[in-house]
Amino acid sequence: MIAFLEEWLKRRLPLEQLDFKRISEKSVPVHRFSWIYYLGGVTLLAFAVQVITGILLLLYYKPTTLEAHESIQYITRTVPGGLLVRNMHVWSSNAMILCMVLHAFTVLLSRAYRSPRELTWVTGMLSLLVVLGLGFSGYLLPWNNLSVYATMVGTQIVSMSTSFLPGEAARLGEWAASLLLGGQTVGQETLTRFFALHIVILPLILLALVTAHLVLIQMHGISVPISILRGQGEKIENWSGKSQKYMPRFLLKESAVWLMFVAAIAALSVVVPYDLFVPYTLLEPYSPLGSAPAGIKPEWYFWFLFYPFEMLPRTVVILCSLSFFASMLAAPWLLSGIPQLWKARFEDSKFPTYAAIAVGAAVALLTVFGQAIVVAVRGGA
């Protein structure tokens, strides 16, 4: 058993291949789907933009319930370049999540998660979860009606998330929610905790995961879609087609894409500030004595959960959501194991492709339905 584990780990963590001096020898396969290799880099760049703009926002943001909203208004309206920096932070966070989701989907479709790259997939999925956590924690910081009421709903969901478990375990969710809230309801303690989560704890976890992800890519090299490998007619383990050097050829091309990305985000930030898309009543400073305005909604990347929560019993939704996230983490093993049930080879089976398309379509459809609910709630107010 130990020998098996040792062999398994040795294959997935070939530390002897981790020689950063050989980074100049790293190559990137060239084929008709080569564009997918830019998605990971753009995600990484968006993370860098987040860090830089986040540090700049920190110079003026005040994480207290009395000053948070005012300080955000000060940054946006008074600080030179404040509108640009704040909106670059918001727009690039959205772009980062979109790129991450697309990156995960292309990895699923191209079966790049296959052995020995399972851990690369797992670190990527964990990074996506952390980024969603960053989005959730950052939503509260402006301390307006939208952010506070959305956080109330979010922490209620966390509180109920383990209610289906037996005995004392059912209270785990409540414990987690009170840990997040720091009290009975959203207040100064919550803001302090979300601030700490958003600027220190989650970014450090993300940095560790991204580093592990990059190290694993360096160890295993860049994967080629299985459909392309099948086309070469030889053994599908090795790519025998054309490749290009990462340094400097691919890096130069990637830099061109990065430049365009930053320019697009900067232009978008100035021409269409993000707050234009939010009704002004939701952007008013939160008052504990006021009532909730209609139209409170999560960010678009949570809409796929928003729709089921509106339509189905909460226990069903929580169980389905937990199963979904667990399945996504275990996707490399599930998608390669399930075809073996009918004695098909993973490489030849169509099942992993259909499963990837089904997951992508389900998430996209639920997101669209979630948007429809947002519009209905807003209109029906």
Place this chain on the structure above:
Amino acid sequence: MQFHDCLGSRSNGRFVMQLALLVAPFAEATVGQAAHAFPPFERWISQKAGFQTDCAYCHVNPAGPSGHGVGQEGRLDERQKQHLHSADSPILNSFGQHLLKTLSYDKVVSSVSDPGSLAVQMKGYDLDGDGVSDGEEMEHGTLAYDPLSAPPALVWMERLKQNWSFVVTLAVSSLAGAAGLFFLAMERKDAAK
């Protein structure tokens, strides 16, 4: 679970406001000036915009002029109360004051029965200079006194005009930079297998 179960609902207070509108002239005659919010305006804007707006569209306080909060009657001294219906009314925000300055108090009040006519009359003005007229902003439920609150589809061209030098410089320099990097990459001879 309904996502909004935990959230309270905002009462439109229609009955209370109708009663207030009936009683107000008599009260005003006996005790002096009194401030009114006009729910028909709020309802019309909400209906046109597709979401529930509040009194902050014209008033300082989102809850309206009655009460003891910031921008509400209870906080005003006698001198300030004399200006309730004037263009520098302390209970109105800059758009509310702009309305009175542009159209007069009586004209605004007479539009209560047809709030749409107020938007039509304000189509020739643009208080915040964001390129979208006050009337259009009323129809979209965006704040007419705030340049950072406007319908994105209408305002993006105006914002592009306002920031054209930044956007053009950005576009030209990034396109030139990207093209340079791309051609540099294509020139490398190390693209072999």
